[in-house]
Amino acid sequence: MQKVLLVGATGETGKSIYDGLVEEGGYEIELLVRPSSAEKPAVKTLEAKGHKLVVADIDAGIDPLVPLLKGFDTIISAIQPGSQLSQLNLVDAARSAGVKRFVPCGFASISPRGGIMRLRDQKEEVHDHIFRAHLPYTIIDVGTWFQISFPSLPSGRVDYASFVAGNFTIHADGKAPKILTDLRDIGRFVAKIVKDERTLNKRVYTAGDVLSEDEIFQMMEKASGEEIPRKQVSREQIKKDADEALAAFDKGARDQVAMMRLYRSQYNYSKYVRIDNTPEFAEYLGYLDARKLYPGFQPRTFREYVEELLTGKGIKPYAQGRE
Numbered sequence: 277m278q279k280v281l282l283v284g285a286t287g288e289t290g291k292s293i294y295d296g297l298v299e300e301g302g303y304e305i306e307l308l309v310r311p312s313s314a315e316k317p318a319v320k321t322l323e324a325k326g327h328k329l330v331v332a333d334i335d336a337g338i339d340p341l342v343p344l345l346k347g348f349d350t351i352i353s354a355i356q357p358g359s360q361l362s363q364l365n366l367v368d369a370a371r372s373a374g375v376k377r378f379v380p381c382g383f384a385s386i387s388p389r390g391g392i393m394r395l396r397d398q399k400e401e402v403h404d405h406i407f408r409a410h411l412p413y414t415i416i417d418v419g420t421w422f423q424i425s426f427p428s429l430p431s432g433r434v435d436y437a438s439f440v441a442g443n444f445t446i447h448a449d450g451k452a453p454k455i456l457t458d459l460r461d462i463g464r465f466v467a468k469i470v471k472d473e474r475t476l477n478k479r480v481y482t483a484g485d486v487l488s489e490d491e492i493f494q495m496m497e498k499a500s501g502e503e504i505p506r507k508q509v510s511r512e513q514i515k516k517d518a519d520e521a522l523a524a525f526d527k528g529a530r531d532q533v534a535m536m537r538l539y540r541s542q543y544n545y546s547k548y549v550r551i552d553n554t555p556e557f558a559e560y561l562g563y564l565d566a567r568k569l570y571p572g573f574q575p576r577t578f579r580e581y582v583e584e585l586l587t588g589k590g591i592k593p594y595a596q597g598r599e
């Protein structure tokens with residue numbers, strides 16, 4: 277039985293990972309929660325399923341964390357985007373506690389470091405800290421969730437599951453292929469990856485599909501019988517949006533809205549102008565392809581998700597809101 281400490285189990289990615297570990301079996305799962313969240317109903321529900329809580333403020337220093345992390349084989353972090361650097365303490369404490377594999381909070385689209393995406397740069401800062409510590413690791417990225425990758429329909433039929441309703445945007449020429457994973461399959465992949473010796477000290481990417489926006493629009497049109505208007509945004513505008521969001525952020529706009537604007541615009545620049553989020557680029561960066569590692573595992577396809585959407589079974593991310 278592999279003993280896993282999961283950070284962020286009540287979040288979108290963390291819930292998928294929790295479900296995946298449970299479905300796979302063979303894991304003893306404990307949950308790291310911050311003191312201010314220990315009494316939340318979502319935490320209590322998980323505790324009631326028999327999981328021990330490790331209540332800890334990871335920002336409060338390394339020493340108090342070390343005894344709490346002793347005995348874990350694996351730590352998986354699915355911490356919120358804005359708290360990536362809080363993982364630096366966890367890395368140091370995990371090293372001192374003798375943790376055998378640390379999975380930092382990746383779970384993002386593929387992109388290189390270095391001024392393209394602030395969020396990527398923070399994740400890579402955590403990776404560099406892992407490397408400096410000689411801590412065994414696996415970095416897992418997933419492309420973009422199916423659940424935030426479909427346009428609206430003129431009838432409004434899928435708005436119930438849309439992160440942004442009324443979205444008819446096509447970026448650039450709409451032809452950039454992108455890696456996509458169903459949010460629910462992230463955990464199912466993770467559960468295979470973290471017990472696989474081949475993935476130790478490696479980067480791995482998951483995918484359920486690789487599609488362009490053009491292909492997604494056409495798939496939605498065919499399945500729904502509706503014609504979707506296209507609101508084309510030029511490459512120049514995508515770049516301008518990213519530059520402006522970064523300038524506002526650097527001038528001190530750091531609230532949730534400003535952060536989301538920065539992340540979204542920089543993701544768009546990376547995915548649709550630079551065309552970073554592709555299998556070819558992932559492999560160039562040294563990632564292993566989880567589809568090749570686990571040929572017997574069939575992740576959900578985007579077409580299947582479209583069917584779910586059209587039959588009212590889509591899932592709206594962050595339906596409970598985000599803190």
Ligand SMILES: NC(=O)c1ccc[n+]([C@@H]2O[C@H](COP(=O)([O-])OP(=O)(O)OC[C@H]3O[C@@H](n4cnc5c(N)ncnc54)[C@H](OP(=O)(O)O)[C@@H]3O)[C@@H](O)[C@H]2O)c1
Nearest residue numbers: 284285286287288289310313355356357383384419420421
């Ligand atoms: N590929 C994609 O399309 C995509 C989309 C969205 C996000 N992501 C990535 O997924 C990752 C996770 O994001 P998410 O949106 O899934 O997260 P989320 O839903 O916002 O959940 C974050 C989790 O982290 C916990 N948390 C926050 N601060 C903590 C702390 N100091 N100590 C312990 N736990 C803490 C939260 O618990 P409490 O708040 O209850 O304490 C919550 O369980 C991010 O790195 C992001 O880049 C990828």
